[in-house]
Amino acid sequence: MILALVEHERGLPAEASLEALTLARELASVEGTDLDAAAFGGDGSALADELGTYGVDTLHHVDHDDLDGYAPEAWGESLGQLVEEIDAGTVVVPSTDRGHEVAAHAGVTLDAPMATNCVAVEVDDAGAYELERHRWGGSLLEHARLTGDRKVISAAEHEFPVTPADEATAPTVTEFTPSLEADHLRVRVDRVEASDEEGIPLGEARVVVGGGRGVGGAEEYDQLEELADLLGGTVGASRAAINDGWRPHDDQIGQTGAKISPDIYIACGISGAVQHMVGCKGAETILAINTDPEAAIIQKADWAVVGDLHEVVPELNDALRDSA
Amino acid sequence: MNVLACIKRVPNTGAKIVLTDDNQRIDASNLGFTMSPHEECVIEEAIQQADAHGGSAHVLTLGPEEATEQLRTGLAMQADEASLLETDGSEWGPRATADAIANVVREMAEDGTEFDLLLLGNESADAANYQVGVRVARELGLPCVTGIKSLEVEGDTAIAGREIAGGEEIYEIDLPAVITVKEGINEPRYASMRAKMRARNMEIDRREPVGTAGAGSLEKVRLETPETDDSAAEILGEGPEAVPEIVEILESEVSVV
Numbered sequence A: 001m002i003l004a005l006v007e008h009e010r011g012l013p014a015e016a017s018l019e020a021l022t023l024a025r026e027l028a029s030v031e032g033t034d035l036d037a038a039a040f041g042g043d044g045s046a047l048a049d050e051l052g053t054y055g056v057d058t059l060h061h062v063d064h065d066d067l068d069g070y071a072p073e074a075w076g077e078s079l080g081q082l083v084e085e086i087d088a089g090t091v092v093v094p095s096t097d098r099g100h101e102v103a104a105h106a107g108v109t110l111d112a113p114m115a116t117n118c119v120a121v122e123v124d125d126a127g128a129y130e131l132e133r134h135r136w137g138g139s140l141l142e143h144a145r146l147t148g149d150r151k152v153i154s155a156a157e158h159e160f161p162v163t164p165a166d167e168a169t170a171p172t173v174t175e176f177t178p179s180l181e182a183d184h185l186r187v188r189v190d191r192v193e194a195s196d197e198e199g200i201p202l203g204e205a206r207v208v209v210g211g212g213r214g215v216g217g218a219e220e221y222d223q224l225e226e227l228a229d230l231l232g233g234t235v236g237a238s239r240a241a242i243n244d245g246w247r248p249h250d251d252q253i254g255q256t257g258a259k260i261s262p263d264i265y266i267a268c269g270i271s272g273a274v275q276h277m278v279g280c281k282g283a284e285t286i287l288a289i290n291t292d293p294e295a296a297i298i299q300k301a302d303w304a305v306v307g308d309l310h311e312v313v314p315e316l317n318d319a320l321r322d323s324a
Numbered sequence B: 001m002n003v004l005a006c007i008k009r010v011p012n013t014g015a016k017i018v019l020t021d022d023n024q025r026i027d028a029s030n031l032g033f034t035m036s037p038h039e040e041c042v043i044e045e046a047i048q049q050a051d052a053h054g055g056s057a058h059v060l061t062l063g064p065e066e067a068t069e070q071l072r073t074g075l076a077m078q079a080d081e082a083s084l085l086e087t088d089g090s091e092w093g094p095r096a097t098a099d100a101i102a103n104v105v106r107e108m109a110e111d112g113t114e115f116d117l118l119l120l121g122n123e124s125a126d127a128a129n130y131q132v133g134v135r136v137a138r139e140l141g142l143p144c145v146t147g148i149k150s151l152e153v154e155g156d157t158a159i160a161g162r163e164i165a166g167g168e169e170i171y172e173i174d175l176p177a178v179i180t181v182k183e184g185i186n187e188p189r190y191a192s193m194r195a196k197m198r199a200r201n202m203e204i205d206r207r208e209p210v211g212t213a214g215a216g217s218l219e220k221v222r223l224e225t226p227e228t229d230d231s232a233a234e235i236l237g238e239g240p241e242a243v244p245e246i247v248e249i250l251e252s253e254v255s256v257v
């Protein structure tokens, strides 16, 4: 049996979890086995209605008197116990902070190996997984072999487009009560503090204007801010610009920053290092403005302007203001 | 308060990654080496916390002799001590890596150095297995939280924040604890030339790691550079003369105007 971990908010499954579920369903169909889901808290039956669209046979709704809100070790331990109880061969989690954290704990409980950020999985005759996974944040692919009676894998984000099952199901809801000790519950979310950030978060913006070392200074970002405003977008930056103290780290796009998926990414004064580009793989289109026609970003963009951003961007802002 | 900072040496790749002929590794012959940005923050955080609460910051890596370069980066940033768990350069799986780290923490405790806080990166730059921290914690029976971007220590409690959509979730954890961090938690300092010189001559504690190399049940077959669309961009023009073309694209091709 394949078990997928589903994160949800008030009965609505999260996008990344549906992607993981899509991979899990593929595996269940190849292995000719059931597709089950596990979810914590909330309303199990409302969630089950949603999951039927994706072909889930049984939803294991995990609940415990002492489980109130997110607690990494308790969730991981519970997931591990559930896997043993229902004898699932493989657990598929989304590549989210929680997905990886819970899976790492479950991996310890189960003494099972974990393959993170998988983009493709095939099953060989012996039941081993021949998989492809991201390395270096996705700038490299690794072909690997995962063996063992129990396997934990995470589905790389944006790699498994969410697709409904050919035939919808009416999932059975089963309550699962793990046996937890005080130690499992010692780490838990104490409170949530709302951010005072204004504007559109980078990850959700339809237009992102990125500035790199070529921008030259903190004040020079004003012109990029203006361009972003005119286009209803948000400003992002490269790590080099952040290291120079021109922008806060929240603006960083890339392997160790935000992943963006706008309709257009306008990259100004950015050379196109692989660790930056993996953050913009989700961009529909890229326009680069760079003085160097040999810059790597020119290979990776759809359109490019060879020139000084300090001349191009203000002129572009003028033109957009006029046409508005 | 004594803080342990765990880091990993990795090649410093640039605009293009080149593999060795057997597709097993990154061809690093023309590359320098570095550590993940998360781990630079690990070192910075260890130093700041040790300074603020009195104690020492200790950098640790499992890796080949050459990894002393990354340890010295830590020393130059003003970490107090550094330990190398010396390997012959072969890769250690996440379980083996975690066991070796847990073991050295126990060894050091027996020798009188107890760590109140063990810091690691959320995920390594290269393999990103997202689990060494959790495994170290479970091995040592310590509480653990991952992906932390703000941290304060008050008495015996760590107040740690993790970014979520629209804000931050806050954890309060009793020390000793294992915490994995993300870039952005602090701004790592640049080491001065003098500090770098000083670090060159500092003693590095060397130990043999307990355990053995080996991938375990996740075995690498080969690496591949993913296919990218390397058809060069359509050049719209040079300098401001390209502005009408840009506006045209924004209007009709991507419809954001």
Ligand SMILES: Cc1cc2nc3c(=O)[nH]c(=O)nc-3n(C[C@H](O)[C@H](O)[C@H](O)COP(=O)(O)OP(=O)(O)OC[C@H]3O[C@@H](n4cnc5c(N)ncnc54)[C@H](O)[C@@H]3O)c2cc1C
Binding pocket: A211, A212, A213, A214, A215, A237, A238, A239, A240, A241, A252, A253, A254, A255, A256, A257, A268, A269, A270, A271, A272, A273, A274, A275, A276, A279, A289, A290, A291, A292, A295, A307, A308, A309, A310, B012, B013, B014, B034, B035, B036, B037, B125
């Ligand atoms: C493990 C690891 C993780 C990393 N994670 C990230 C990450 O998350 N995000 C990230 O961004 N980086 C990351 N990096 C760093 C990355 O490798 C690059 O160093 C960084 O992206 C370079 O930033 P840049 O393009 O702004 O700077 P540079 O490479 O210095 O490029 C500046 C560009 O600006 C152009 N230019 C200069 N002046 C002008 C002008 N007046 N007008 C127009 N163009 C101009 C130049 O031609 C050049 O192409 C990471 C590195 C490592 C090792």
Ligand SMILES: Cc1cc2nc3c(=O)[nH]c(=O)nc-3n(C[C@H](O)[C@H](O)[C@H](O)COP(=O)(O)OP(=O)(O)OC[C@H]3O[C@@H](n4cnc5c(N)ncnc54)[C@H](O)[C@@H]3O)c2cc1C
Binding pocket: A142, A144, B006, B007, B008, B036, B038, B039, B042, B060, B061, B062, B063, B090, B091, B092, B093, B094, B095, B097, B119, B120, B121, B122, B123, B124, B125, B126, B127, B128, B129, B130, B131, B132, B133, B213, B214, B215, B218, B219, B220, B221
């Ligand atoms: C023969 C062989 C083949 C391998 N093949 C693969 C493979 O196919 N795929 C694969 O993913 N891995 C493979 N590995 C192991 C891999 O290279 C990892 O380094 C190792 O598994 C640790 O995982 P990580 O660095 O990704 O851990 P993560 O859990 O991502 O690391 C989190 C944090 O742990 C700390 N940390 C990690 N490593 C060290 C270290 N050495 N010293 C000190 N602190 C450290 C750092 O703070 C890091 O930020 C192989 C190993 C061997 C022996």
